[in-house]
Amino acid sequence: MSDIKFTRALADPDHALKPAGRPGPLGKPLVLANDGLPEEEKAWFCDAYPTASGPYKGILENFLNWARSKSLWILGFGTGCGAIELRPLMTSRFDMYRFGIQPRPTPRQSSVFVIGGYASVKTLKRIVRSYEQMMGPKFVVALGSCTINGGMYWDSYNTINAIEHYIPVDVYIAGCMPRPEALLAGFKELQRKIRRGECEGAVKYAENFEWYKANQKKVIHDWNMPDYNY
Amino acid sequence: MRTIPADIAERFEVGPLVSKRADLSTLDVDAKDVPELLARLRDRHGYRHLSFVTATDQIEEGVFVLTYMLHNHADNHSLGVKCRVGRENAVMESCHLLWEQMWTYQRELKELFGIDFPGSPRVDESFVLEGWIDIPPMRREFDTREYSERTFPTRPGRSTKDPATHMKEKLYPEAL
Numbered sequence: 001m002s003d004i005k006f007t008r009a010l011a012d013p014d015h016a017l018k019p020a021g022r023p024g025p026l027g028k029p030l031v032l033a034n035d036g037l038p039e040e041e042k043a044w045f046c047d048a049y050p051t052a053s054g055p056y057k058g059i060l061e062n063f064l065n066w067a068r069s070k071s072l073w074i075l076g077f078g079t080g081c082g083a084i085e086l087r088p089l090m091t092s093r094f095d096m097y098r099f100g101i102q103p104r105p106t107p108r109q110s111s112v113f114v115i116g117g118y119a120s121v122k123t124l125k126r127i128v129r130s131y132e133q134m135m136g137p138k139f140v141v142a143l144g145s146c147t148i149n150g151g152m153y154w155d156s157y158n159t160i161n162a163i164e165h166y167i168p169v170d171v172y173i174a175g176c177m178p179r180p181e182a183l184l185a186g187f188k189e190l191q192r193k194i195r196r197g198e199c200e201g202a203v204k205y206a207e208n209f210e211w212y213k214a215n216q217k218k219v220i221h222d223w224n225m226p227d228y229n230y
Numbered sequence: 231m232r233t234i235p236a237d238i239a240e241r242f243e244v245g246p247l248v249s250k251r252a253d254l255s256t257l258d259v260d261a262k263d264v265p266e267l268l269a270r271l272r273d274r275h276g277y278r279h280l281s282f283v284t285a286t287d288q289i290e291e292g293v294f295v296l297t298y299m300l301h302n303h304a305d306n307h308s309l310g311v312k313c314r315v316g317r318e319n320a321v322m323e324s325c326h327l328l329w330e331q332m333w334t335y336q337r338e339l340k341e342l343f344g345i346d347f348p349g350s351p352r353v354d355e356s357f358v359l360e361g362w363i364d365i366p367p368m369r370r371e372f373d374t375r376e377y378s379e380r381t382f383p384t385r386p387g388r389s390t391k392d393p394a395t396h397m398k399e400k401l402y403p404e405a406l
Contacts, residue, residue: 121359121360148385149387154384157367157372157374158358158359158367160382161385162384165383220361221363222356222361223361
C-alpha cells in the first residue's frame with residue numbers, strides 16, 4: 001500500500017477525504033473514512049485504498065494485452081440514451097461478437113464500461129459504484145457528446161458535463177447519437193490502444209484516487225456507500 | 231357547448247368553463263374546494279380517470295397554478311381543474327385518498343417545485359433527484375445554467391482567432 005502516489009492536486013480541498021484517510025507513518029496501512037455509512041455498516045465494507053498495479057511492460061504483457069484486446073466484455077449497464085446503439089451491434093448486421101465483444105451481466109465479469117451518453121448525478125453514483133467493482137485491467141468507452149462536454153444537456157441542473165472528472169476514460173466516441181459503425185470504430189481504436197499498452201485507466205484511478213473521489217463527492221451529495229466499492 | 235353542471239355551480243365558487251378544444255376544458259376553482267370538487271367530478275360526473283397533476287410557476291403573480299387533469303372515458307372529455315397556491319411556503323391539501331397514484335405526482339411536485347402536501351405518503355422522500363441541496367429546480371428563480379457552471383466542471387472549448395486580427399498581430403504589431 002505504501003507505493004501509492006498522489007500526483008495531482010485536489011480539485012476542491014473542502015470535499016477532500018478526512019485526514020484519517022491520508023498516508024500515515026511508515027508501516028501504517030491507509031484507511032478510508034467511509035463517512036457515508038452508518039456506524040454499524042462500516043465493518044461490512046472494505047476501507048482500503050485502491051492499489052495501483054502496473055503499468056507493466058515486456059513481452060508477456062504484450063501478449064496479455066493482445067489477448068485482452070480480443071476479449072472485450074461489456075458491462076450490461078445502459079447508462080443513457082446511447083445504450084440503445086449497443087443493441088444493433090449485437091445483431092447480425094454489425095455483429096460485434098466477431099471482435100470478441102460481448103455483454104456481461106455483472107461488473108465483476110466485465111472489462112469494458114460503455115458510458116452511454118448523458119449521466120445524471122443519480123446515474124453517476126451507480127457508474128462510480130459499478131466502475132470500482134470492475135476488476136482491472138478495465139477500460140471505459142464514453143460515447144456521445146454528453147460525456148465529452150455535456151452535449152445538449154450542457155446547462156442542465158442534473159447532468160454532469162465531462163465524465164473524465166469522475167472516472168478515467170480511454171476512448172471517446174463523438175456524435176449525438178454515434179451510429180453503430182462509429183461504435184465499432186471506437187472499439188477498434190480501443191483494441192489498438194490496449195495492444196499499445198496505453199489503457200491504464202485503473203492505474204490512473206488508483207494513483208489519483210483522492211482527486212477523483214473529491215470530484216465525485218462534490219456532485220453526489222447523499223454519499224451513502226463506501227468510499228471505495230471494491 | 232359544455233356548461234358547468236348545476237350541482238357544481240351551486241356548491242363551489244368556480245370560474246367560467248374555458249373550452250380549449252372539443253375534448254378539453256379547464257375550470258378555475260379555489261384551492262380549498264379542490265378535494266371536494268374532484269370527488270364530486272369523479273363520483274357523479276364520470277371523470278374517473280386522473281391523467282396527471284402538474285404545476286406552473288407564475289412568478290409574476292407570486293403563485294403556482296396547479297392543474298388536476300381528469301378524463302371522462304364515457305364522452306371522451308378531459309377537464310383540467312386549476313387552482314392557485316401562493317409561492318411562499320406553498321402548501322396544498324393532499325388528494326391521495328381520491329386516486330392512489332396521486333401521491334406520486336405530489337411527491338414529484340414537492341421535490342421539483344417545493345409545494346408541500348402534508349399527509350401524502352412518502353412526500354418527503356427524494357423522487358428523481360438524490361441529495362438535492364439547492365432550491366427546487368423547476369422554480370423559475372432557479373438559474374439552471376448558473377448552477378451547472380458552478381457545479382459541473384466542463385472542458386475548455388476550442389479557441390478560435392479572427393484571421394484579420396491574427397495576421398495584423400503577426401505582421402504589423404506596431405499598428406495595434
